[in-house]
Amino acid sequence: MNILVPDKWLRRYLKTDATPKQLKEYLSLCGPSIERINTVNGETVYDIEVTGNRPDAMSVIGIAREASVILPRFGIDAELIDDPYKMKPLLRQGFAGQAKKELPLHVTTDTKLNPRWMTVVFDHVAIQPSPTWLTEALELSGVRSINNVIDITNYVMHAYGQPAHVFDYNKINGSVMKLRASKKGEQVTTLDGKTHTLRDNDVVMEDGDGNLIDLCGIMGGKNSSVSDTTKRVVLFLQTYNASNVRKTSMHLAHRTEASSLFEKNLDTELVTPVFALSIKLMEELTGGVVASAVTDISASPWSAPVVTVKRKKVDTYIGSHLSDKEIKQILTALGGKVTVTDEQITFTPPSYRRDITIDVDIIEELARIYGYHTIQGKLPETETPATVYEDPILSMEQLIKTKLSDWGYTETYTYSMISDELMDHCAIPKDLTYKITNPLSSDWVYMRPTLIPSMLLTIKQNIPYEQDLKLFELSMTYAFKKNDLPDEQSTLIVAVSGARYAKIKGIAEQLFSLFGIAFPTTTDPANDYYEQSRSLQLGVFGQMGEISTQLLQRFGIGKPVTVLELSIKNLMKHRKTQKQYTAIPKNPASFEDFAFVVPNNTHVGPMLKTMELIDPMIKEVSLFDSFKNIRTFHITYQSDSKNLTKEDTMRVREKIIRHMRTTYHATIKN
């Protein structure tokens, strides 16, 4: 949470010669971070970030207290003055006697929801503009001045981190204030004119007629608010059960400065001194006179926990030994009591440090005031664990990306979430897809089970800029598992613009050989994202081919697109990593080219495979050329055991011709 603290106001509580620059630098090194120094109307104002665990620092006094502990560490004297916790108790029983007439207030509360309640009634209040010192302090802090009474409540909240509220006494029917949990469906209209419908367990206040006069912890009710004509004021300071206020604030989406304080663990002990100071301000600035007894209700009094930490642990964390003296100095300056032995430190934190409950909390206080900047860095000294091995899929993914990039392809990173529209284009069943409950945009709603829609969208987007698109992406797809987290599968998609089946098949074959897996020989087509006659199902490893014109049309893509999808996960499962050596043949190879005329619609793949198997002398068969019905094969002959003669090659040649004629009805071309 960020707060604005004017320098002038800060120095009301902090006696020091430190310059703003010094304050900023040193405080940020050891405590709350002063992010910026602003100059407003010639005045210096600090913009400070205070972390959520430190409600005690979310105020001028809180920052002053931190500064009074930190600045001396850098050789700058600093003293905290007018500490509310050091105030002599002001409250006596006899307040009620001051006004001419006593104004009663009938209070009922629930200390589980409201651990501390303090109220008092003022009469003869004159609503007026606030004095300049007050309006200036507020406006420099980013708060608008309204009138003297309202401004007092904002002033004490900002000064001490203790919210305060005022009611118009005459608007409270029956002078009854009853604090309770809300019931579902009840409504309250707050000061800003908004009407809220409540759930169970929001905290509310009801008057004698059953009207809700306060949305406790968030904002006062419009019906009980102080206006220009108010003469009698109820001053109300309190703390609430943090989680109730937080839940209410969340479900009503209503956040105020007060609620952001109340939803943290505020110090019940702070209420009394701030209440006394608020009474003083009311008397001074409004002419109001105390006209009732003080109502002071609290749950059981706060008792400080005793927290211990071993000296050894402190020294380990900080990397050096802290002396008894230094420890006592630091912890005492932060408030609370400390005893130190050779073995351990015993600390009783002050009531405003409810965040200190375990040993490492003490270590944090010691280490930050001692100074993180003082600690000398060093690399860990222990041996590297030998039992943790990197998952081989990670380096394989890196290898694939590098290879594809070297082969001329460009990597994309598209969002894992896709839109309703893309789901429909690709006919993906929504009940088997993980859906985001609170999407940021309608573009990003479903966790994609396939990379196809995102890639097609990317192709479409880039067509105007590049004729020859060659893209790839390696990301997770999210496969559905009933009642469980998705099966996140590492998947590769490669796409090129144009009808380039052979090019994509080349990439596929090359990738399969990276894994040491034989390229599938079946001719089943891929799924209906692809043109059936120009696609291949690659077993459990994926599929490839030209994308169906229908799907392209739905995406508004006017040219063909050829795609390869591979499951890296499955390829890894069947991967053969170790290459084996086979002896280099001693005898020379010889070569021959054959041109065959093959019948229409004959697959060449099986031909290549079977030809190799005709005779052990055939070492390799490749497709040299393909034109209309003519296929030219380049054959390599080689024997492991002897030098081949003309007779040997002649014999095999005849075998080949016979095989092609009988199995494929292919005749040799002359």
Next chain:
Amino acid sequence: MKKIVQTDEPLAKDQVIRLLLTLQEDAVSAINESSDTPDILKLTWLGKNSEFLKLASSMRTAKPDDKQQIGAVLNGVKIAIENALATKQQSTYTAKNEEWFDTTIPGERPPTGHTHIVTQAIEEITSIFNRLGFTRVRHPEVDWDWYAFTSLNMPESHPARDEWETFFIDSIGKNEKSKKVVLIPHTSNGQVREMEKGNLPIRMINIAKCYRRQIDVSHTPMFHQFEGLYIDKNVSIAHLKGVLDYFAKHFFGADRTTRIRPFHFQFTEPSFEIDISCGICHGKGCKLCKEGWLELGGAGMVHPNVLTSGNIDTTVYNGFAFGWGVERAYMMKANTNIDDIRLLYSNDVRFLTQF
């Protein structure tokens, strides 16, 4: 070229030797004067049908006493012919070198593709940490909220959960620890998952996609975070500082340093914010960085409650964790000029092909 008269009688040793020496003379002068290529000349004078081979085959019928002498001469002749061929080869090359050749012709470039910046950054970050003994792992992107929050000392309804603007997944049943499923807003869900593996000490880095409900010039709803976890005995804040500094010097430059300042995370105590010194002014303050330091990420000593969630004995082990955005770290490298993170996920080839 003189032809040998074919006879059926075996030739005497002296005759053979005389013929060989004559052959050598003829061959060498022929080779020098010929305009044929060295390959053809080799075939002619040393090939299957050459005179040399015919004479060499006479070795078969020679008397055993003569074999040694004939063999020696044969060898000498062969070497002489080969030398002549080598010289011929040389002069052919020289002739070639004297022709004019355009050395400024454009090269035949191999194909140029591009891996994404994020891939490059991940690779670089991983290799730096590998040198410190940190192994890269990967944990789920879609996880139970127990791992993403509860195990990290953030019980249900804790205000700290708000700080991440988390995406939730429609209910898909539950496991024994969690009711809700989230898209991870940070890679810290990997901490307890790693601890559950049961191997100690732990030195791991987890890099994964993260998701938050935010989009502007420095935020995208999907981004990459990088998280390190170190659990061992007697781990110090000093160790954390040492590791961070090592990373900064190797990733950003040897002249850069890091510092840590107080902060708060529920899952670490003490907690820190990590700053890195500005590359332009080195900590003095300038137009670019304003104060001399740039925010890099967060870190802290692992909170005991987190260690307990991972079944680690807090009286024996402690540790630290650190993490930051991969895109952010890359953009902070000097001179990338990328001023809007959304460019990285625009998937515009005109951007992608620049890196």
